[in-house]
Amino acid sequence: MAYEEVKIKTPLVIKILSAASIVTFFGGWELIVDLGIVPSTMLAAPSTVFKLFVVKLTDPNPDGALLQTHAWISIQEAGIGYLLSLLIGIPLGLFMGWFTVVRGIFRPLFEIIRPIPPIAWIPLCIFWFGIELWGKVFIIWIGGVVPCVINAWTGVNMTNPTLIQMARTYGASDWQIFRKLCIPSALPMVFGALQITLAICWTNLVAAELLAADSGLGFLITMGRRLALPEMVVLGMVTVGVAGALIGVAIDALEKRLLAGIRR
Amino acid sequence: MFKAFGKVLRNEFSLYVISFFCFLLLWDWVAKEQILGRSLAPPLDVLKELHRLTTVKLAGKDLFGHIWDSTRRVFIGFAIAAVFAVPLGLLMALNRYINALVKPVFDIFKPMPPIAWISIAILWFGIEEASKIFIIVIGAFIPCLLNAYNGVRLIEPELYDVIRMLGGTRRAEIFYVSFPAAFPAIFSGLQISLSIAWTCVLAAELVSSRSGLGWIIIQGMRLTRPDLVIGGMAIIALVAWLTTLLISGLERLICPWKRGIKEGYL
Numbered sequence: 001m002a003y004e005e006v007k008i009k010t011p012l013v014i015k016i017l018s019a020a021s022i023v024t025f026f027g028g029w030e031l032i033v034d035l036g037i038v039p040s041t042m043l044a045a046p047s048t049v050f051k052l053f054v055v056k057l058t059d060p061n062p063d064g065a066l067l068q069t070h071a072w073i074s075i076q077e078a079g080i081g082y083l084l085s086l087l088i089g090i091p092l093g094l095f096m097g098w099f100t101v102v103r104g105i106f107r108p109l110f111e112i113i114r115p116i117p118p119i120a121w122i123p124l125c126i127f128w129f130g131i132e133l134w135g136k137v138f139i140i141w142i143g144g145v146v147p148c149v150i151n152a153w154t155g156v157n158m159t160n161p162t163l164i165q166m167a168r169t170y171g172a173s174d175w176q177i178f179r180k181l182c183i184p185s186a187l188p189m190v191f192g193a194l195q196i197t198l199a200i201c202w203t204n205l206v207a208a209e210l211l212a213a214d215s216g217l218g219f220l221i222t223m224g225r226r227l228a229l230p231e232m233v234v235l236g237m238v239t240v241g242v243a244g245a246l247i248g249v250a251i252d253a254l255e256k257r258l259l260a261g262i263r264r
Numbered sequence: 265m266f267k268a269f270g271k272v273l274r275n276e277f278s279l280y281v282i283s284f285f286c287f288l289l290l291w292d293w294v295a296k297e298q299i300l301g302r303s304l305a306p307p308l309d310v311l312k313e314l315h316r317l318t319t320v321k322l323a324g325k326d327l328f329g330h331i332w333d334s335t336r337r338v339f340i341g342f343a344i345a346a347v348f349a350v351p352l353g354l355l356m357a358l359n360r361y362i363n364a365l366v367k368p369v370f371d372i373f374k375p376m377p378p379i380a381w382i383s384i385a386i387l388w389f390g391i392e393e394a395s396k397i398f399i400i401v402i403g404a405f406i407p408c409l410l411n412a413y414n415g416v417r418l419i420e421p422e423l424y425d426v427i428r429m430l431g432g433t434r435r436a437e438i439f440y441v442s443f444p445a446a447f448p449a450i451f452s453g454l455q456i457s458l459s460i461a462w463t464c465v466l467a468a469e470l471v472s473s474r475s476g477l478g479w480i481i482i483q484g485m486r487l488t489r490p491d492l493v494i495g496g497m498a499i500i501a502l503v504a505w506l507t508t509l510l511i512s513g514l515e516r517l518i519c520p521w522k523r524g525i526k527e528g529y530l
Contacts, residue, residue: 014361014364015364017364017365018364018365018368019368021364021365021368022368022369025368025372041387042387043384043387100274100275100279101279103276104275104278104282104283105279105282105283106283107280107283108284109283112501115500115504115505115508116497116500116504117459117462117463117466119466119467119470120478120481120496120497120500121497122470123481123482123485123493124490124494124497127300127304127490128300128303202377203377203463206377206379207377207463207467210379210383211470218379218380221380224383225383225386225387230384237376237381238376240376240377240380241372241373241375241376241380242375244375244377
């Protein structure tokens, strides 16, 4: 940028309003449960949830595993599915963007798979893989591969045509253009896919575990409902949210480091 | 002869056809040879099953009844989410006090997958319509709000400068710059919301329901009838795709000024 960025200080009122909003949210939540406006069989107060959080760190009852075990199992499943969708989706998308033959072969299959919500695969997965790890990995993979392919493909398509023509004029082969022009110009889009894919993978993981699992955070939520323990449901939801947000921050940091030389 | 053949193999569209038929043949072969056990139905069986469902009633409704049930849930939930989320997102982007009030709470809910809400929705609303619609509203709300918000915030400041130079008031800024410039972003938010709404309705119906396309799939799973499962998946894909087309048609009608970065794939 040509001009220096001006730092604008946030006015005090805004900061106070933000803090007040958070406090009101948690305070209101605590109050409506404590005062009995909402029965405690339907919603747990934040304090109850926190107590259960402390207990669940050391006590595997009543759902059979510690909170960190559930979280670790979920992260493993999501991680394997995520990596597999990146490993397959990104190269596939890049090749589909540049090579007509690859596009001709894979596009129909891709267009068939794309509109099917990944969750719809769950029953077939249970038939094929049972409720073990690989069934969930398959669901996460099939959901995650779609944004990877789309982003990589769009990235290649957005390569500046002038550069391609210039490379052709200088006698570059198809493969050289692909490697030296298309891939670098697709990189920002590809890195954009990292975040989108992660969010989709995490959602699908929860869905897969709600239906078929014997451990994991989604299973914790389901058990909370079956045992009519709203604090367990809320604890599961919060853990899913926090874990998802933390992984998102980690990927963001990684992306910034990897892309340090590419974006501006 | 060989040259002509090679040309066909290099043409994109003939490859589409070849690939599609190879896929069907492979599917048929795998299903007939029972490589995956009895868990895959050949494509023709799926079609037959779907045809049978249009005449035979399953839980009191034929196929169209189930399609309508799911679609209705999606549209009700989607409409509620859009009606509240888009104005809220616009307000947040235009007024920093509202932003300061709503954003922190919204940021707490943002990373939570909508599907994680299913259990609490069932605790709150039972397994009737309300809980399904609640999930869809939650799922569709976030992308609607985020896109409306970012759509206004990412407007080039030069556009505002222009309207200020022409002596425009704050009101004119909002109506002649903010809204029209944010429209494409709002519509892409609606598209994302719609696909999330389909995912949510499916998840809700898989967990607990008595009708709808998700119910057909889960019924197929309970009865170990892969033809029913795959048929349900195909119909969902088809209906979800059609509703997406509807939104993009609406977009072309309402905001023809959308700058197509790349008309075509996305």
